[in-house]
Amino acid sequence: MSQRPPSDDLRIDRPDEPSRAIPQDPSAEAATRRKAEPDWARDALLDMARHGLIEQRRSRRWKVFFRLASVALLIWSLTLMTLLFTSGKRSAPSLGKPAAAVIDITGLIAAGEPTEARRVIPQLEKAFKQENIKGIVLRLNTPGGSPVQSSAIFNAILELKAQYPDKPVYAVAEDVAASGGYFIAAAADEIYANPSSIVGSIGVRMDSFGFVEAMEKLGIERRLLTAGDHKALGDPFSPADPEETAYLKGILEEIHAQFIAAVKAGRGDRLADDDMIFSGRFYTGETAMRLGLTDGMDSVRGVILNRIGVKEQVDFTPRRNRLEQLLGMAASDLGSSLFGMARETATPMMLP
DSSP: OOOOOOGGGOOOOOTTSOOTTSOOOHHHHHHHHHHHSOHHHHHHHHHHHHHHHHHHHHHHHHHHHHHHHHHHHHHHHHHHHHIIIIITOOOOOOOSSOEEEEEEEESOBOTTSTTSHHHHHHHHHHHHHOTTEEEEEEEEEEOOBOHHHHHHHHHHHHHHHHHOTTSOEEEEEEEEEETHHHHHHTTSSEEEEOTTOEEEOOOOBOOOOOOHHHHHHHTOOOOOOOSSTTTTTTOTTSOOOHHHHHHHHHHHHHHHHHHHHHHHHHHGGGSOSOGGGGTTOEEEHHHHHHTTSOSEEOOHHHIIIIIIOOSEEEEOOOOOOHHHHHHHHHHHHHHHHHHTTOOSSOOOBBOO
């Protein structure tokens, strides 16, 4: 019986494979491995390293960005808070020298504007109460506006004049002192203007439009539901009703009569005997002086020096703080776009 030789004695190698029993040169083996190593592996490692560096740079940039944004937000918040609590509260200045208080009435006189009564009247009160203030000058650059706001300021001036009879009030018309602006000016002791100023326009107007025929041509049907026979009074999308038109005209005449009474109370016998003064016409400063609507030609500085007799002047004009301006502009734009066309009736205005 034959015995099987040990496995170590038998080895059959493939012709194309080198024998494992024959040791190879280490340097040759390393060279073989380097040749066998695919190029894509090396490229992948390089790409991974490159992307890692890029991500680190991005991370650092975002950290810097967020830190700067946080600092900017903090500064912005502190600025807004400062403006909110300081700019909106203008205290009356304390001066040792005698001075005149100047209050600008500029732009449209209406609720929500710097010229509204709730802003102007407190500044008037501060000016009258300040001991060193020897007189008040109203600088007018306004076409008018709300009869309610104008009347409230007019009445406040009369009341303050009665409390402080030693402090005169002057109104100076610069570019325009018309309609509601002249309503306020009539409360002053004297009114001055430039020869080219626009003064007067003692009247009341109500603006609206009529779209009935345009809607018919476009085939648009008006669907309006109301509770109350005159709830849609003055609706521009409905035909004009003679009865409603007469009613609105009566409201305008009533407000006009209040305007005329205020002007007569303020100007008295200085007014010329001419009914055209109250027709709504406006005049140049030169013609206004002949009609008794003004007392002469002068400027704000001239009135301070020549009428009040002081050299110093202090600005008591009410102003919005920055936060109110930002929020007010946004709210005004939004309100105008959403509700501008939804007003049920036109509003009486004192405008040229």
